[in-house]
Amino acid sequence: MTEGMRELLLSRIRDVSDYPQPGVMFKDITPLLADPAAFTALTDALAGVCARHGATKVVGLEARGFILAAPVAVRAGLGFIPVRKAGKLPGATLSQAYELEYGTAEIEIHAEDLGGGDRVMVIDDVLATGGTAEASLELIRRAGAEVAGVAILMELGFLGGRARLEPALQGAPLEALLTV
């Protein structure tokens, strides 16, 4: 991805202070989504990450991860698997509890959606503490699949998510298009 593209993406992410709680600088991607040139550049860049690392499936993390991962899956010609907040998937699920920058949560995946032979790229908008991504890797491995990597639009470096995620990556790549 070119420096110009990075600047375009960065310019379309809005900082909202003290949201959703005091002390948090929220990175709002809605201006980027509303700009077709930026959204297309982002989709192409993330699809390129999937291709480079030999992914066979794309996992999106509810909710903002869905918005990015679904067009990436179509662009890359790969299946899309949702990881949802607890209680939203109707079939037999695997569940994982975790902590994130502003609270705790639980995520789930349909156990039958992944299996041996799958190489999964996890896609999300923001890597903060890394708790959400870490829990998703746990789910993917418990479902019997291999982790191809984690691809993130924006990494918040000062929160240390990369270091927290490192053991769970087990050598798989963590690619962030932007780091602040």
Ligand SMILES: O=P(O)(O)OC[C@H]1O[C@H](OP(=O)(O)OP(=O)(O)O)[C@H](O)[C@@H]1O
């Ligand atoms: O690295 P972490 O500290 O885990 O934080 C990152 C996660 O937090 C946000 O999702 P959120 O849970 O706010 O849900 P949303 O996508 O539904 O807004 C973001 O989209 C990531 O999934």
Ligand SMILES: Nc1ncnc2[nH]cnc12
């Ligand atoms: N600061 C932040 N901005 C946007 N999404 C987030 N998820 C966790 N922390 C976040």
